[in-house]
Amino acid sequence: MTASIIDGNALSALLRQQVTDQxxxxxxxxxxxxxxxxxxxDNPASQVYVRNKVKACEQTGIHSLLEKHDAAxxxxxxxxxxxxxxQDKQIHGILVQLPLPAHIxxxxxxxAIAPEKDVDGFHVASxxxxxxxxxxxxxxxxxxCMKMLEHIGYSLxxxxxxxxxxxxxxxxxxxxxxxxAHATVTICHSATPDLKAHTLQADVIVAAVGKRNVxxxxxxxPGAVVIDVGMNRDDEGKLCGDVDYEGVKQVASYxxxxxxxVGPMTITMLLVNTLASAEQHAAS
Ligand code: GUN
Numbered sequence: 485m486t487a488s489i490i491d492g493n494a495l496s497a498l499l500r501q502q503v504t505d506q507x508x509x510x511x512x513x514x515x516x517x518x519x520x521x522x523x524x525x526d527n528p529a530s531q532v533y534v535r536n537k538v539k540a541c542e543q544t545g546i547h548s549l550l551e552k553h554d555a556a557x558x559x560x561x562x563x564x565x566x567x568x569x570x571q572d573k574q575i576h577g578i579l580v581q582l583p584l585p586a587h588i589x590x591x592x593x594x595x596a597i598a599p600e601k602d603v604d605g606f607h608v609a610s611x612x613x614x615x616x617x618x619x620x621x622x623x624x625x626x627x628x629c630m631k632m633l634e635h636i637g638y639s640l641x642x643x644x645x646x647x648x649x650x651x652x653x654x655x656x657x658x659x660x661x662x663x664x665a666h667a668t669v670t671i672c673h674s675a676t677p678d679l680k681a682h683t684l685q686a687d688v689i690v691a692a693v694g695k696r697n698v699x700x701x702x703x704x705x706p707g708a709v710v711i712d713v714g715m716n717r718d719d720e721g722k723l724c725g726d727v728d729y730e731g732v733k734q735v736a737s738y739x740x741x742x743x744x745x746v747g748p749m750t751i752t753m754l755l756v757n758t759l760a761s762a763e764q765h766a767a768s
Contacts (some may be wrong), residue, residue, distance in 0.1 A: 485706060485707065485734065485735065485736075485737065486733060486734060487710070487732070487733045487735075487736040487737055487738055487739040488737065488738050488739075488742070489738075489739060489743065490632045490635070490636060490666055490738055490739070490740045490742055490745065491494075491501075491741075491745075492598065492628075492632065492740060492741075492745040492746055492747060492748045492749045492755075493744045493748050495554045495631065495632060495635050495749065495752075496640055496749055496752040499516040499573050499631070499752050499756065500540070500543065500544055500752055500755060503544045503546075503752075503755045503759050504543070504544045504545055504691060505574075506759055506763075507544055507545040507546055507759060508545065509727055510759070510762055510763060510766060511545070514538070514766075515762055515765060515766040516574070516762075517545075517547065517576055517577075517758055517759055517761075517762035518546065518547040518548070518549065518574045518575045518576055518577070518758075519537075519541055519546055519547070519549070519575070519576070519577040519578075519579065519754075519758045520548075520549040520551065520569045520575045520577070520578045520579065520698070521534055521537055521538060521549070521550050521551070521570070521579045521605065522547060522551045522553065522562070522565065522566075522578070522579065522580045523550070523551070523552050523553065523581045523583065524553045524554075524555065524557050524562060524580075524581075524585060524588065524606045525553075525554070525555035525584075525585050526555060527583065530581045530582075530583070533581060534550065534581050534638055536751055536753055537579070537754060538550050538754070539755070540751045540755055540756065541758075542572065544755055546576070546755060546758055548588070549574075549575065551565065553565075554624060555585050557585075557586045558587075558588075559587065559589060559592065559593070562580075562584075562588060562593055563592070563593065563596050564658060566578065566593060566597055567596065568582070569601070570596075570597070570598040570601060575601065575667075576599055576601060576603075576758055576761040576762040576764075576765055577602075577603030577754075577757060577758035577761050578597050578598070578601045578602070578603070578647070579603060579604050579754070580593055580594065580597070580604075586711075588759075594606045594607055595607060595608065599621075600761065600764065601619070601761060602620075602621050603621055603624075603757035603758050603761055604621070604623065604624065604669055604754070604757075605620070605621040605622050605623035605624065605627070605657070605757070606623065606652070607655070610622075610623075611652070611656075611657070611701050613731075614660050614661070614664075615660055617664060620673045621757045621760070621761070622657065622661065622757075623653055623654070623657045623751075624655055624749075624750045624751070624752075624753035624754045624757065625653065625654050625658075625692075625713060625746060625749075625750045625753075626657045626658035626661050626690075627661070627753040627756075627757075628746055628749025628750050628752060628753045629658060629661075629690060629713065629749070629750075630661050630662075630665070630708065630744060630762065631709050631749060631753065632740060632745075632746070632749060633665075633670075633688070633709070633711075634694055634710065636709075636738055638688075638709060638738075640662060640665040640666055640667040640688065641665070641666040641667070641742070642666065642667075643654070643667045643668070643687040643688055644668045644669075644670070644686050644687050644688070645659075645662040645668070645669050645670070645686060645687065645688040645689075645690065646669075646670045646671075646672060646682050646683050646685070646686035646688070646689050646690070647659045647662070647669065647670070647671050647690045647692065647698065648672045648673070648679065648683070648689070648690065648691045648692060648693055648698060649672075649673065649691070649692035649693045649694075649713070650671055650673040651687050651692065654692040654713055654734055655673070656671070658690050658692065658713075659671050662688070662690075670682050670685075676708040679698075679699045679703070680702070680703045683699060683703040683704060683705075684703060684704070684705055685705070686704075686705060686708055687705070687708055687709065687762070688708065688709045688710075688711070689704065689710050689711070690709070690711045690713060691711070691713060691714055691725065691726035691727050692713035692714065692726070693714060693726050694714055694715070694716065694726065694728060695714070695716065696714070696716045696718065696724055696725075696726065697726075697727075697728045698714070698726040698727070699712075699726060699728065700728045700732065700733035701728065701730060701732050701735045702742050703734045704732055704736055705735075706735050707736070707737045708735070708736050709736065709737055709738045709739075710722050710727055710732055710736045710738070710740070711740050711745075711746065712725035712726055712727040712729070712739070712740050712741075712745055712746065713725070713726065714726030715726065715742065715747065715748050716744060723743045724742055724743060725740075725741075725742030725745070727739070727742075729741060729742070736740060
């Protein structure tokens with residue numbers, strides 16, 4: 485079997501067109517969706533991420549406010565900016581790019597964001613809402629993975645999903661979303677003794693570790709769906725995921741590539757969340 489590829493670029497283009505149309509409809513009602521993006525310091529990867537987020541906003545008509553601050557910015561100064569943006573009626577989403585410089589407590593900053601503007605879905609209120617099934621913003625990367633499964637018409641009910649990785653940003657929320665969709669969920673991580681014993685049972689595998697070749701063909705049940713959240717570099721410096729793509733492609737029924745898989749979906753879901761926040765604002 486050779487897996488079908490779930491094209492994150494194509495699905496993103498489709499969803500971003502829908503966002504563009506909905507932004508126009510909202511603007512016609514007098515609400516201009518706005519996202520504030522805060523970058524502190526000059527982490528090169530963060531600069532690229534932030535640039536791509538702002539560009540995606542521009543493409544869909546979402547107003548973006550990019551704040552670049554010096555690495556020496558104090559925690560108090562950053563908290564003051566977040567508080568001001570919480571009050572700003574033009575801004576419906578606030579994103580503080582992580583990682584923050586070591587002298588700033590990232591948790592404190594995230595918890596300062598008003599939950600109704602937490603389009604990253606990182607606030608404890610957002611995490612609690614996801615856990616209990618209440619309305620709230622879902623973290624963009626796992627939300628994007630769910631959209632990919634939805635797009636291929638995959639029903640998770642009664643299926644066994646294995647998530648590799650337990651981060652607050654991907655692994656844990658991913659598991660909760662799969663659970664909410666009625667899958668039986670196993671979370672594996674660095675202390676799992678026999679990863680292969682678990683993955684061989686799985687109908688769906690989500691790899692979100694940040695390490696190359698965590699999942700190889702011998703670890704995958706024929707016909708499984710494989711979602712690769714990893715973003716690594718191989719020996720030649722080429723982008724690659726956590727999955728041995730060439731090998732696993734021969735066994736899986738569906739697979740996401742890297743690049744061009746989950747990556748573009750993350751930014752797309754940020755746009756979706758920002759639009760939803762602006763729509764909520766318009767309705768209130
Ligand atoms: N750093 C890496 N990924 C992300 C993300 O999705 N959101 C934020 N705020 N920072 C990040």
